[in-house]
Amino acid sequence: MEDPAAPGAGSPPTNGNGNGSGKGKPAAPKGREAFRSQRRESEGSVDCPTLEFEYGDADGHAAELSELYSYTENPEFTTNRRCFEEDFKTQVQGEEWLELEEDAQKAYVMGLLDRLEVVSRERRLKVARAVLYLAQGTFGECDSEVDVLHWSRYNCFLLYQMGTFSAFLELLHMEIDNSQACSSALRKPAISIADSTELRVLLSVLYLMVENIRLERETDSCGWRTARETFRTELSFSTHNQEPFALLLFSMVTKFCSGLAPHFPIKKVLLLLWKVVMFTLGGFEHLQALKVQKRAELGLPPLAEDSIQVVKSMRAASPPSYTLDLGESQLAPPPSKLRGHRGSRRQLLTKQDSLDIYNERDLFKTEEPATEEEEESASDGERTLDGELDLLEQDPLVPPPPSQAPLSAERVAFPKGLPWAPKVRQKDIEHFLEMSRNKFIGFTLGQDTDTLVGLPRPIHESVKTLKQHKYVSIADVQIKNEEELEKCPMSLGEEVVPETPCEILYQGMLYSLPQYMIALLKILLAAAPTSKAKTDSINILADVLPEEMPITVLQSMKLGIDVNRHKEIIVKSISALLLLLLKHFKLNHIYQFEYVSQHLVFANCIPLILKFFNQNILSYITAKNGISVLDYPCCTIQDLPELTTESLEAGDNNQFCWRNLFSCINLLRLLNKLTKWKHSRTMMLVVFKSAPILKRALKVKQAMLQLYVLKLLKIQTKYLGRQWRKSNMKTMSAIYQKVRHRMNDDWAYGNDIDARPWDFQAEECTLRANIEAFNSRRYDRPQDSEFSPVDNCLQSVLGQRLDLPEDFHYSYELWLEREVFSQPICWEELLQNH
Secondary structure: OOOOOOOOOOOOOOOOOOOOOOOOOOOOOOHHHHHHHHHHHHHHHOOOOOOOOOOOOOOOHHHHHHOOOOHHHOHHHHHHHHHHHHHHHHHOOOOOHHHOOHHHHHHHHHHHHHHHOOOOHHHHHHHHHHHHHHHOOOHHHOOOHHHHHHHHHHHHHHHHHOOHHHHHHHHHHHHHOOHHHHHHHHHOOOOOHHHHHHHHHHHHHHHHHHHHHHOOOOOOOHHHHHHHHHHHHHHHOOOOOOOOHHHHHHHHHHHHHOOOOOOOOHHHHHHHHHHHHHHHHOOHHHHHHHHHHHHHHOOOOOOOOOHHHHHHHOOOOOOOOOOOOHHHHOOOOOHHHOOOOHHHHHHHHOOOOOOOOOOOOOOOOOOOOOOHHHHHHHHHHHHHHHOHHHHHOOOOOOOOOOOOOOOOOOOOOOOOOOOOOOEEOHHHHHHHHHHHHHHHOOOOOOOOOOOOOOOOHHHHHHHHHHHHOEOOOHHHHHHHHHHHHHHOHHHHOOOOOOOOHHHHHHHHHHHHHHHHHHHHHHHHHHHOOOOOOOOOOOOOOOOOOOOOOOOOHHHHHHHHHHHHHHHHHHHHHHHHHHHHHHHHHHHHOHHHHHHHHHHHHHOOHHHHHHHHHOOOHHHHHOOOOOOHHHOOOHHHHOOOOOOOHHHHHHOOOOOOOHHHHHHHHHHHHHHHHHHOOOHHHHHHHHHOOHHHHHHHHOOOOOHHHHHHHHHHHHHHHHHOOHHHHHHOHHHHHHHHHHOOOEOOOOOOOOOOHHHOHHHHHHHHHHHHHHHHHHHHHHHOOOOOOOOOOOOOOHHHHHOOOOOOOOOHHHOHHHHHHHHHHOOOOOHHHHHHHO
16 A cells, blocks of 8 residues: 655755756756756656556446456356256257247257256256356357347347346345355365355346346347346336345345355455446436436426536547646745745645646656655544544544635636536525625525615626525435425325335435445455455455465466455445446435435445545556456457466556446445535545545546546635645646536635534534434334324224134134133223223
């Protein structure tokens, strides 16, 4: 794990002339020339090119399928093929699978499913492997990777139509409840891939079916489109008195983290859970469409822009062709004032670790010393992150609000148009009018935003402009409706809650949701590259470690790459899963989102994400933990070449690792979701010294990642003090250019009324009370509510027809004996009470 105070975390110390001399060294006589020569050297050393990355729901189809398998599992492709061919020869003579007619293929699959229902565990596993070979695309009969992917998709639709999913779901239930396998794994000192063979085969078949059927293509037939919608419904809703499939997978995650089932292949479980949630609830584009539809249903104006398209059109920051602007050097005091005051000297040394839009030096040059203040801040941040449990139990520490100071202007060429339309909340208009009325009239009118009598003309114009950009969110409407339902439960009646897939999933998760969130974060912590190995941490490598450990250097290198890749895929699946859940719950109801968010915060999600970013993010994003010739489907078509240490070190030719950049953006979006408009959580970012950690992530030239980093820096700027803002003017300018504007948001000065420290605890407690009231009203309501009418007529009550269970008449006499005849009745007491 890279220390936050390591080179690159801060800028080189500078003197008043702007040269990059080290701390305590005399300044060069020609600061500008020295700086230019240093810039020329840095340009020739290490530079991060703009990353051509397109954010989406998931990676390419082949990449998503290849990540299901670890390289340790590669020999099992041959095993699956052998099991299929042995079974196929006994059923079909002289033909291959691809040569059969569709009816013959269906008949063979039906026979396979019949042979699954055998008592022998070994025979059942062989048949399951034959089904897995079909789902993998019958690669033994294919000539290219395209053919393998085509037949894999075709076979998965065929398998689903013949009822394979239901059959494998029953087998999965059996394996989860297999106490013998659990106890055997618990007794072993080291768990390997052999302990989860049956589970891996079952989960692989289910994953391939979900991933192949989920993928939509224009050439799909009507039958396939119908099958896709039927499959989505089957996964979304409870069928045959069983819970939705996602809840079964969540229960596997909690069982794994509790230590009761350490042999579970957790990577496959998480990948399948993520894809099931994405398939049933919808991806990011579907979310945007649902948001537009819901706003129209609530009578709200349409969105000003499509946020997905705006982010896609944004350009990453790149270094300019001009040298460092004089504006920054003007911030430093003259050298004569530096001799007497250590504080002034610190002010000088706190130079901007600037965003690479403006940067003129090598951002990644390891010889550069960190500045004194950045060193202390970052090292304090690491100590704070390591002790996050203690800090979270304390009250947040709030620095005194700095006095308003004008920011020094820099000569920066701003774009003609800002990317986002500005937004104003109703609360902002009310606050503006309250201040104006107090100033000009001497009293306020509460929430009245229409009466402008007595206010000067400029205030009228300001209110008009604010109202033009007023934005009412779906969450605002939902909160208002919830307040009305709490106030008037009788007159408004019962709320009609539509049974959407998202609502059904939340109802199923509700009572175990804290355990689900803690389990996911535990696994994320164990998979993070910055985590140190601890004896009490969970073992997430059970489905990647071979039975026999490597004995050669080449085998060790291959296993090391496999383990790192395994961890990266786990981080990718958890980050995408949590982000999808938060976004869907927020759209469904704001208090569902807040409930999940609070439990993530209580489980230390904020310091965990900061700990993840407390590393060399550029190295993480450009890591090459992959061996392309061993990836599916390539490894099933080509004869594997002899691997050498040079070929393993070379990796692939990609500019960056898609899954790692995807994970970083998801985690930043997750952090934004948790902290937006939550001042107590924003203070956690300040307490954990997140500013230098986040600023280092700006070295990655990717517009979307930079945008979410700048958002996180913007919300805490008011708490970081005047000196930090003066020393980071270029970051402030980048925030102005890329992040959405709130018209009267005083983020750059620290004068916001919401920055009062005594409101933080009350804010979180009020939110928690509102969440509990919402969950209690909607989900904990008993059958006999206190507001339901009471029937006092004896004959009416006795004449009601009760629905009894089908087997009640078998145990009726026993029930009479236990509940009636054996119970003593004191008639005198009964008469006295009535």
